[in-house]
Amino acid sequence: MIDRDQLHRDGYALLRGAIPPDWLDDLRDAFDTGVKPSEQWPVPRGADWRHSQLDLDPKVQAVCRLPPLLAAAGALIGERFFLAQVEGREPLAGGGHQGLHRDLSAHRPGDTVNALAFFDDYGPGNGATRLAPGTHRPASEASSFDGIDESRSVQLAGSAGDIFVFDADLLHAGSLNRTGARRRSILIGYFAEPRYAAHLETAHLRNIRMDASERFDPPI
Numbered sequence: 001m002i003d004r005d006q007l008h009r010d011g012y013a014l015l016r017g018a019i020p021p022d023w024l025d026d027l028r029d030a031f032d033t034g035v036k037p038s039e040q041w042p043v044p045r046g047a048d049w050r051h052s053q054l055d056l057d058p059k060v061q062a063v064c065r066l067p068p069l070l071a072a073a074g075a076l077i078g079e080r081f082f083l084a085q086v087e088g089r090e091p092l093a094g095g096g097h098q099g100l101h102r103d104l105s106a107h108r109p110g111d112t113v114n115a116l117a118f119f120d121d122y123g124p125g126n127g128a129t130r131l132a133p134g135t136h137r138p139a140s141e142a143s144s145f146d147g148i149d150e151s152r153s154v155q156l157a158g159s160a161g162d163i164f165v166f167d168a169d170l171l172h173a174g175s176l177n178r179t180g181a182r183r184r185s186i187l188i189g190y191f192a193e194p195r196y197a198a199h200l201e202t203a204h205l206r207n208i209r210m211d212a213s214e215r216f217d218p219p220i
Contacts, residue, residue, distance in 0.1 A: 048095020
């Protein structure tokens with residue numbers, strides 16, 4: 001069960017063991033098969049990350065539709081929504097560090113939710129995600145929390161099969177992969193239904209091939 005009060009207060013949920021363990025080998029294979037160099041994407045990607053095009057893989061699509069994940073995304077969005085995109089990301093050894101940032105909602109706060117589904121164990125050594133709980137709805141500009149200030153950030157750690165789902169306005173960041181250990185994941189995007197027309201206009205720039213016409217309702 002989702003603790004909705006905590007979800008909206010913190011702006012995220014960490015779904016431990018959400019991916020069935022017997023899916024993981026196939027998901028890792030799909031990630032490795034779909035890896036494409038930066039120059040093969042419409043918009044060049046960061047050189048210190050490995051990027052994988054895997055949005056047509058059936059098991060990847062099944063992960064995006066896991067009921068606990070859809071429930072968390074729907075609770076955050078609060079209206080009818082759709083699965084917009086999914087791609088693979090992995091920080092390379094010595095790379096992956098980002099400053100705390102917001103991915104940003106489009107038309108209203110909360111209309112965009114992202115999720116990271118981890119195919120490998122993750123922690124401080126291999127660049128696990130940092131986040132600042134509760135920063136998705138600052139009470140005022142003065143309390144918005146400068147992304148350069150790491151004092152309120154925490155770093156995730158967990159096991160392959162976990163899924164981190166979060167409001168796009170939550171401050172978060174990738175971290176340095178110090179050990180070089182693999183940290184394959186997929187980044188999933190869910191958008192409120194009114195964003196659909198704009199999504200279609202820019203899908204080609206993000207190399208999206210999947211059909212996004214399916215709709216999901218938020219939990220009652």
